[in-house]
Amino acid sequence: MRGLFQTLFDDDVLVGEIDPRQVTASQLLPGEVQLIRHAVAKRKREFTAGRVLARLLLTRLGVAPGFELLMDDDRAPRWPEGFVGSITHVERWAAVAVARTDQAISLGCDLEVDQPLAQEEWSVVCGPRELAWLEAQPRERRGRLAKLLFSAKETVYKAQYPLTRTVLEFGDVEVEIDAGGGFETMLETISGPRHRGSVLRGRWRADGGLIATAMTIRPGARTAGSLDVPE
Numbered sequence: 230m231r232g233l234f235q236t237l238f239d240d241d242v243l244v245g246e247i248d249p250r251q252v253t254a255s256q257l258l259p260g261e262v263q264l265i266r267h268a269v270a271k272r273k274r275e276f277t278a279g280r281v282l283a284r285l286l287l288t289r290l291g292v293a294p295g296f297e298l299l300m301d302d303d304r305a306p307r308w309p310e311g312f313v314g315s316i317t318h319v320e321r322w323a324a325v326a327v328a329r330t331d332q333a334i335s336l337g338c339d340l341e342v343d344q345p346l347a348q349e350e351w352s353v354v355c356g357p358r359e360l361a362w363l364e365a366q367p368r369e370r371r372g373r374l375a376k377l378l379f380s381a382k383e384t385v386y387k388a389q390y391p392l393t394r395t396v397l398e399f400g401d402v403e404v405e406i407d408a409g410g411g412f413e414t415m416l417e418t419i420s421g422p423r424h425r426g427s428v429l430r431g432r433w434r435a436d437g438g439l440i441a442t443a444m445t446i447r448p449g450a451r452t453a454g455s456l457d458v459p460e
C-alpha cells in the first residue's frame with residue numbers, strides 16, 4: 230500500500246503517505262494545534278498526519294520548516310505562496326501532494342475505504358448517466374464502483390475549489406471512469422458560465438483495501454480553456 234499515490238501523480242508532484250497512528254500531536258506547530266484543540270483523538274491524528282507530511286514535502290521544496298499550514302474558514306489549507314497541495318486521510322492512511330505553482334495550478338487527492346457505497350447513497354452521489362453506467366457493471370462490483378465515483382468527485386472538488394471557490398453539489402460533477410485507471414470529469418452544471426463544460430482528467434487506483442483518486446490541474450489549463458479560472 231506504501232506509494233498508493235505515486236503512480237497517480239507525475240514526478241513533478243511530491244507525494245507523501247503515512248499511517249496517522251504513527252504521529253503524535255507534539256509534531257504540530259502552535260498555530261496548527263489551535264485549529265484542532267477541540268477535536269476528538271481520531272481527527273487530531275489525521276490532521277497531524279496531514280500537517281507532518283505537508284511540512285516534510287514543503288521543506289523538500291525549500292519552504293522553511295517553521296511554516297504553519299493553517300486553513301481558511303472553509304477548511305481549505307492555506308498553502309504557502311508559490312505552492313499548491315492537497316490532503317486526504319482515513320483512519321489508517323493519509324496522503325499529501327504538493328507542487329510548485331509553475332508545475333501545477335491546483336491538486337486534488339482523496340482516499341476512501343474500498344467498501345461498497347450504501348445503495349441508498351448511489352442516487353445522492355450519481356447523476357442519471359453515472360447510474361446507468363453502474364447498472365451496466367457486474368452486480369457484485371457496483372457498490373465499490375459507486376465508492377470510486379464518490380472519491381473521484383471529492384478529488385475534483387478539492388482540485389477546483391482553490392481556483393473557483395465554488396461549493397459544488399455531487400450533481401455538478403459528472404465522472405466517467407475508465408478501467409485503465411483514469412477518469413474524466415465534466416463540470417457541466419457548475420454555477421456561472423465561466424466553468425461550464427470544463428473537462429478535467431484524473432487517475433485512480435484501488436489497492437490494500439483503499440481507493441485513491443488524484444488530479445493535477447496544469448498551468449496550461451488556464452489558456453487551453455479547459456478550466457476558465459478567475460485571474
Ligand SMILES: CC(C)(COP(=O)(O)OP(=O)(O)OC[C@H]1O[C@@H](n2cnc3c(N)ncnc32)[C@H](O)[C@@H]1OP(=O)(O)O)[C@@H](O)C(=O)NCCC(=O)NCCS
Pocket residue numbers: 275276279300303304305306315316317318319338339340382383385386387388390391397398399402
Ligand atoms: C472538503 C471535502 C471534499 C473533504 O473530503 P473528505 O473525504 O471528507 O476528507 P479527506 O480526508 O479526503 O480530506 C480532508 C482534507 O481536505 C482538505 N479540504 C477541506 N476543505 C477543502 C476545500 N474547500 N478545498 C480543498 N481542500 C479542502 C483539508 O486539507 C482536509 O484535511 P485537514 O482538515 O486535515 O486539513 C469534504 O469534506 C467536503 O466538504 N465536501 C463537500 C463538497 C462535496 O462533497 N461536494 C460533492 C463533491 S463534487
